[in-house]
Amino acid sequence: MTAEQPPKTSPETETVAEIEARAAALDIEDAFPDENFTDVLLRLISEAIAEGDMARARELLLDQHYADAADILDRMQPDDRAQLVLALGKDIDPDILPALDEEVRDQVVGVLGVQGIAAAVEAMDSDDAVAVIEQLDDDERRRVIQALPAENRAVIEQALAYPEYSAGRMMQREMIAVPEFWTVGDTLKYIQTTADELPDEFYEVFVVDLRHHPIGRVSTARLLRAAPETPIREIVDADVEPVPAAMDREEVAMTFRDRDWVSAMVVDADGRLIGRITVDDIVDVIDEEAEDDMLRLGGVSDSDIFRAVWGTVRARFTWLLINLGTAMLAASVIGLFEGTIEKMVALAVLMPVVAGMGGNAGTQTLTVTVRALAMKELTPGNARRVIGKELAVGLTNGLVFACLAGTISYVWFGQATIGVVLGCAMVINLTIAALVGILVPLALDRFKVDPAVASGVFLTAITDSLGFFAFLGLATAFLL
């Protein structure tokens, strides 16, 4: 099929090397206007699959770095992806699996089957293996674990015994730990002679006592500089706390960030060194945790940009349904004042202003609070002070915008009392919005509910309903 087309002029006949050469010769944006390199590959692979040229599709994907290959698979149409994964079979790079989006990985796992997954998992570092296996459903998980050699099986089962999102789940078993009575020379010899069983890459050597409790760590840079006869004990950095395996991965990530670590020692409940966490995994955790908070505040559970239409509709449905509920609640509050609105339609014109401003001011407080809770900046110790501050901010903003909005409505409707009523409702709603914006996430956090998920619903329900109630209630009392 491809041979029929004239060479050089059509991108369909180019090899990856030729594409890369063209991209390198020109600026990539000139070479492929409006497309980046991944887009081009994605298009070429789709075209190859459409033409039934699976060999070419395979070659295009296999030539890529695993991170790019995962990115391409993530973005493919589900049907194309299934065909390509089938064509790849056992040749799929095991490193691709942990880098895929969860949903895409499910599909790939389905295509590879239990034996295929087990073979891929066996070739992975223990942390990647756990990341892939923990996504499987119970039955698949059991079957994959059974298909593994006994040694891998024990490691995986031990990791799965720790809670989800804990240090124990994300750690790697592969590490270098040496006894404290060794010298630098002993350590170097150990690293050089046992290379097969030790990890390829490491940035620090951990030092343990006889009970296998960590004493501290020595960076590779320091090992390179030390004389061979130096006792390892003399150059150890003992000023680092190990990470308990049960610690939440978000807390681990914050410790890495604050301490500028590149790797951490993980210990079990008895304080024995059982693994390490490296910073490349922490980068992913920080990215994912921040993404989760941001998306949840926006009312979506995952990044569903490449999900199919129906899946996206279902994923966003719950949040919209809850919002329909709160909107109907707010509407029923307005319903209480139908008589008032009938007498004075201007109220219907202005009431969304009060509700909307409350929602916006509350969202500001809510966003800052959710972030501060995630960063552990907001704690029971300073909560009272911050609540007092947010209350003062809400009241001040309420007063400022009461004057502004009150004046506008006075000018608009030529009636001073309508401005005063609007202003008073604004002060009430913005003050309560500030309180709700901080108290609701604090309360949810205390009850171990993720404040990013549920706070927005409460906030909207209250700022809408209360906004309408305060404005229409005050109007009923003072304007009629």
Next chain:
Amino acid sequence: MTAEQPPKTSPETETVAEIEARAAALDIEDAFPDENFTDVLLRLISEAIAEGDMARARELLLDQHYADAADILDRMQPDDRAQLVLALGKDIDPDILPALDEEVRDQVVGVLGVQGIAAAVEAMDSDDAVAVIEQLDDDERRRVIQALPAENRAVIEQALAYPEYSAGRMMQREMIAVPEFWTVGDTLKYIQTTADELPDEFYEVFVVDLRHHPIGRVSTARLLRAAPETPIREIVDADVEPVPAAMDREEVAMTFRDRDWVSAMVVDADGRLIGRITVDDIVDVIDEEAEDDMLRLGGVSDSDIFRAVWGTVRARFTWLLINLGTAMLAASVIGLFEGTIEKMVALAVLMPVVAGMGGNAGTQTLTVTVRALAMKELTPGNARRVIGKELAVGLTNGLVFACLAGTISYVWFGQATIGVVLGCAMVINLTIAALVGILVPLALDRFKVDPAVASGVFLTAITDSLGFFAFLGLATAFLL
């Protein structure tokens, strides 16, 4: 002052070591119910300052890791902070400065003065020095740079010549680069004998050709394992692209994340190796960029949780003012239909439901789009497909919620047409909301405006005004 109080029973007389011992003996949450360790220190320092015992306040802060000390300074009351920084003077750990919140750093810089800052900056790595200096205002910056030794000055000025948030700004000059014709033995000797001029910590050695263009890199783990006579060329990992100094730091961060790098080689416009970026700084970048997007979507510019009331009010004012504008615009749309509402008050009850649902559905699309743009997942190459998908999702959700909300209003007001009108308005508004939610951030991104900052305003303005217009307009046409 402290000596007058009975020992052991009051926490005010405890040393840091005693506090730590107490915390270690018990679970920290039992030892200090409702306070974490930072809270306790913060309280003790505040109390010491209130009692005028600056020596104790100093001691309490100086005993901490610089990251914890920065955290404590961030959270202190501004007056206390100024007093403490004055008392610390030159003893302040230079590492604290880059770790402080910007606003707090400004205050600390003010207290330390130009000479104090220059002395601190001189002791820092070049990336930290640049981070501190770039925050100063023009005049202070010039004076601090002049107060530096010529060598530091040149490095700082060169870094400042690169754009803000670029690789050139965040890189460190301190690195280890060796010529490609050296052996492992030559490299080790260089590292061991020139330790004073080389960085303390490094995870990779960079290999350059005669023109100082990078060939690739060798990890320290690999150096430890290689025989001394091995040519460095043989063990170099040449499969890593260098980072151009002009590259945006967000793009650098994504490359680190995808490639699992621990350090990157930075090259100038001529391709010469001029510095390195290490993963500990990337962790901060990912954290900050995600925080920025999240906060901006929530209508706040910074994490202002510890800012004073008036500063917070001013920081949040602009966004609320813009929202008042869009709310008034939406109100004026309602104003067009005063006559219709007068005849049928039920419309006033239901109209916020249409507007609110549009806002929520649009925010979902907007959030996902902003995140996908930040992750470079959404590109001109796939934009058309994603726009089509979001349109389909908006239409589907519109139909689903039209049925739901239409039925509820029919039951509520006992009139079928009111349900139909509400349903039609819902379909229109949710479809447009989906389009706005994706097109506005895409357009802003194309014009190099941060989509997280400005998209929300457009979205609310459109979903509110259009929601009211569609519902009340349809009602005027079909219900009266």
